[in-house]
Amino acid sequence: MPPWPLKDTHRWVRRELSAYLDGRLEAAAARRMEAHLVGCARCREELESLRDTVAALAALPQTPAPRSFRLTPKDVERSKATPVWVGWLPALRLASAAATVLLLMVLGADALLYPPALPAPAAMGLAAQAPKEGITREAAQQVPPAVEGTPAPTLRDAAPGAGPAPAPVASQPGTPAVAPDRATDGGAGAPALRRIAMFLVALALMLLGATAGLTLARRVRGY
Amino acid sequence: MTGGVVLYAFCHGLSSSLIGAPLTGMEQDEILVQASRQGDLDGFNLLVDRYQGQVYNLALRVLHDHAAAEDATQETFVAAFRGLASYRGGSFRAWLMRIAVNRCHDELRRQRRRPAQSLDRPLGPEDQPPEVADPVAGPEDLALQRERGRALAGLLLDLPPDQRVAVVLSDVQGFSYEEIAAATGAGLGTVKSRLSRGRARLRDLLAGQGELFALPERPKAEGGAAGGGER
Numbered sequence: 001m002p003p004w005p006l007k008d009t010h011r012w013v014r015r016e017l018s019a020y021l022d023g024r025l026e027a028a029a030a031r032r033m034e035a036h037l038v039g040c041a042r043c044r045e046e047l048e049s050l051r052d053t054v055a056a057l058a059a060l061p062q063t064p065a066p067r068s069f070r071l072t073p074k075d076v077e078r079s080k081a082t083p084v085w086v087g088w089l090p091a092l093r094l095a096s097a098a099a100t101v102l103l104l105m106v107l108g109a110d111a112l113l114y115p116p117a118l119p120a121p122a123a124m125g126l127a128a129q130a131p132k133e134g135i136t137r138e139a140a141q142q143v144p145p146a147v148e149g150t151p152a153p154t155l156r157d158a159a160p161g162a163g164p165a166p167a168p169v170a171s172q173p174g175t176p177a178v179a180p181d182r183a184t185d186g187g188a189g190a191p192a193l194r195r196i197a198m199f200l201v202a203l204a205l206m207l208l209g210a211t212a213g214l215t216l217a218r219r220v221r222g223y
Numbered sequence: 224m225t226g227g228v229v230l231y232a233f234c235h236g237l238s239s240s241l242i243g244a245p246l247t248g249m250e251q252d253e254i255l256v257q258a259s260r261q262g263d264l265d266g267f268n269l270l271v272d273r274y275q276g277q278v279y280n281l282a283l284r285v286l287h288d289h290a291a292a293e294d295a296t297q298e299t300f301v302a303a304f305r306g307l308a309s310y311r312g313g314s315f316r317a318w319l320m321r322i323a324v325n326r327c328h329d330e331l332r333r334q335r336r337r338p339a340q341s342l343d344r345p346l347g348p349e350d351q352p353p354e355v356a357d358p359v360a361g362p363e364d365l366a367l368q369r370e371r372g373r374a375l376a377g378l379l380l381d382l383p384p385d386q387r388v389a390v391v392l393s394d395v396q397g398f399s400y401e402e403i404a405a406a407t408g409a410g411l412g413t414v415k416s417r418l419s420r421g422r423a424r425l426r427d428l429l430a431g432q433g434e435l436f437a438l439p440e441r442p443k444a445e446g447g448a449a450g451g452g453e454r
């Protein structure tokens with residue numbers, strides 16, 4: 001072992017005293033420690049004070065348990081009924097509630113705006129089958145103004161806020177029952193777009209809820 | 224129910240007459256864990272009986288609050304029963320203590336988020352549990368011992384939580400380095416250094432307490448070792 005500067009030896013000893021007290025130094029390190037302690041009163045003092053500290057800790061009284069912590073079947077029941085993922089439930093509930101509200105809004109708007117128009121199942125099928133292409137095609141078709149005297153409905157107008165565009169459509173009782181993409185030709189692009197957009201959002205939320213629900217159900221069964 | 228009774232008898236002496244040699248503590252733990260895994264709550268409660276004192280005292284020394292320690296102990300056993308499947312043999316005590324240590328860290332984190340409810344207040348005399356009197360010690364010694372215990376328990380709070388946990392496990396509970404490593408998820412080297420720094424800091428704090436512990440002030444000069452350490 002190369003001789004160390006005394007300062008470094010002190011530092012090493014201070015750091016290793018605790019392990020030395022526990023008998024956790026390798027034989028060679030312990031020999032070096034002892035060789036230093038013989039000649040160094042400060043480090044010896046350090047060792048003694050550390051030993052006293054450990055002794056004081058060991059003398060701390062063990063406090064008796066204030067009560068029995070035995071588990072009752074109820075404790076176990078509760079612990080099984082509330083595993084970690086239960087924390088997600090509020091979020092899932094919220095999502096499904098939001099989906100329901102949106103669905104109701106969409107159906108309600110559908111009934112208001114298109115009394116004789118598409119039956120809901122057909123619209124659903126359409127929304128599910130032709131998602132994005134439908135929207136972009138309609139948006140493109142909206143660019144030329146379709147209704148005379150009315151400002152051209154822009155994509156922004158098609159957003160959920162009630163713009164001026166839906167009014168003429170709603171006041172036309174005789175709108176033929178056609179598929180939405182053909183209905184846009186007649187200037188009904190904005191409501192149809194909005195309807196489909198809301199449908200897509202609702203559908204996405206419902207799918208999310210269903211997926212989460214299935215995952216949850218699988219976990220419950222596997223638990 | 225019957226299973227628990229049989230296990231109880233098994234672990235409390237009958238084993239020696241049946242098998243010929245008494246079971247070690249770890250072997251008993253192993254049997255009780257196996258039974259608990261089958262859903263035998265009585266078997267698990269024997270483990271609770273065996274370790275609730277250690278879990279509670281660890282939590283009390285780390286959290287320095289009786290109510291918080293009680294909660295942490297309860298949560299530890301519930302979590303342990305629920306998580307028995309993840310116990311892979313070895314020291315059950317260390318496995319259990321790891322759950323307890325995690326509970327304590329959770330509680331300390333919670334306290335740090337809500338400093339208004341900090342539990343820094345010292346445990347009052349009414350918090351001190353009845354202690355088993357040392358038959359040799361006179362009443363004065365007992366009072367001094369009690370006062371020391373109170374002061375020391377308070378000083379522990381000044382250690383960083385990791386060092387506090389290591390020091391309590393080692394010097395209050397008598398855990399080996401290996402058990403501390405298992406109970407804290409740290410390596411042996413980390414355990415060693417946490418103990419070294421924690422004890423040294425505690426020693427300095429004790430020295431600052433004056434006569435109560437009669438530890439020498441940290442010597443400043445080579446010749447300044449004016450007879451404190453010898454007893």
Ligand SMILES: [Zn+2]
Pocket residue numbers: 009010013036040042043044
């Ligand atoms: Zn030295």
